[in-house]
Amino acid sequence: MEAVNQHRLPAGHNAQVAVMSYSCYDIEDALIMNKSSLDRGFGRTAVYKKSVTECEINQRNKESRFNERIDEPPTKTHNTKKKFIKKYHALDSDGITKVGAQLHHGDIYVNKKTPQVPDNPQIENIQIADTPSVFKEKWPYTVDRVLIINNTNDGTEKIKTVKTIFRQIRRPEFGDKFSSRHGQKGVVGLIVNQEDMPFNERGWCPDLIMNPHGYPSRMTIAKLMELLCGKLGALEGKFKYGTAFGGENVLQVGEELLKRGFHYQGKDCLISGITGEYMECYVYQGPIFYQRLKHMVIDKIHARAKGPMEKLTRQPVEGRAKDGGQRIGEMERDCFLAYGASNLLIERLLISSDPFNVYVCEICGMFKSDSVCRGCNTDKVYQIRLPYCCKLLFQELLAMNIKPKLQLVPSHERQEYTMN
């Protein structure tokens, strides 16, 4: 602590912790937070993101008029579309975003232009393409700082580089991760109003409630000691050592607590905020240093209705960054099967994924491009619907000289399958 001056520049708070069970939203290491504490600034963090926009010299033609440049935003005229002009709302007249502007998904923050080098460099009117920096985060950020650098290249040309820093102030919410310094991490399971929180007769009220099930298996004795020593330290106005390797003598700490009118084991009699009755047990409570971890719900939350598809399989793409879908995997499929939800299965695996209509000849069992099979010289060609990636598989098999033959059966003659 002293060696790295961590007591002067801490990265967290001394949370008032009550080790007790509350409302069953605290199972599996989840924490209960006091809403009033959050209002007052508990666990509030600023998240900064940096972005660099560089103007480059065109490698094909190093003339200055072919350099990338930052241009002023388009002005509003009677035939510009509202949607088009809205993207540029954060820009100043120099084409760079204002400090303090709020950026949403899809907004432009540096209006960069790239001139196209024509085949004949003598041409006066060159085409200029829009290559702006577009804000990609899903939730709005505020522009914190803008840094403009003029690099001189070879002492001749001035090339602009714009560095932008975005800021977002985040208040703890459900699912944000917190940890004490004993590896006891947990997510916020519930945020409770102050009046519902337990309190003691001195008016003390916890910032955070932690479930006692975290202790027995982890055996974090130091956390118990930190709480006890922290409680005494707060009363005395002194720093205490809560380490299990040396540190304060717990028995002495208990006696000191007793002298100050507290239970010598650090337990207190709490009153339920909901009913006003005394709790039937004593609750271990006191300050523990808690830090906020960087795993926050806002960075991970994701949902989509329709969106981008994979080019090859025509199925939804994967991953949050690409606005992907939620995969129904093999085990999930097994659940639908076991439940007998066949229509749901069709809907998830075919209709909402990659439905494809294709003609199949009844005789040769191959895909056809229209309703006539010229090879078999027949018009007994039917349209069927199947996943696009199934069609892809058959074609790939055909490419390997394996013929998958489709056998068509009219739906009314379909065999009913039974277990035996």
Added chain:
Amino acid sequence: MYKYNFEQNTQHRIEILELNDEKCKFSFEGDLSIANAIRRVMIAEVPVMAIHFVDIIENTSPLSDEFLAQRLGLIPLVSSAADSKMYDWEADADSIDDQKTKVVFTLRQKNLNDAPLEITSQHLEPEFGQVGEMAIRPVRMFSPINGKEVGIPITRLGKNQSVHVRCHALKGFGKMHAKWSPINIATFRHEAEINMDQTQLQSLSLSEKNAIRNSCPMNVFAMDANQDLIVNAIEKCVFCEECIRSAESMKKPRLIKMQHKKNKYIFTVESAGQLKAAEIVQKALIVLRKKVDEISQDLNFAQQQQQI
């Protein structure tokens, strides 16, 4: 299991034990559910004013805009006149009269010196000139060292840094945000009831009695003229049960019995500065009364509907 006792609870009594602007301590004789309701309303539903919207015109201070706004919001404003204001949503949207719903403060400071300048709540200037006791203004804070008036720190400015903001204070209550909560502490406790078995007590030696007396961290026990152990300051008891453990160590586990006294609660209310402590209790009771009235009106209405 808790049960409301109608016969016992017809009479409610309040006795004030300690009263000044910041703190109010009183005993309440009556039902637990009512006691807890008063406490909850004091925390969450007594309306006061607090800065809610901040227009940031210039901010080159070390703190970010959001941070500054949050700190401004948490400054307690003297809100005895909050009753004369309307909630933001109550006001007629067509004819918005700012004076009816809000108070506006401006904060405009620039540091031209080398030394850092501390911006405090004293620098907040009300826009529509208000004067007197009822003015809605930041609470005054005095230094504990020399008694001088110091403001609540908001931020610090380095050389050539400046802050220019416009703050709109609105009426609200603690359920919406903790900044609208007028209390620092609103708590009650059940009075203790300590019964001592007199026959067992007689069998104790003087040193044993002294040991029990000294075991209590809050000095609840005392010795009377006959060198007998008596309960002297029952209101101090915090249910730590040290005396019981002390008696147990003397092999007399049933000597002392400790209970929560039913139907008597000692409240402690400490104000955060917006309202006087007694005002908070009074206003909480008004809010509670209004809620009860609403229910009884609804019940009456439902009864009438049934009769038809």
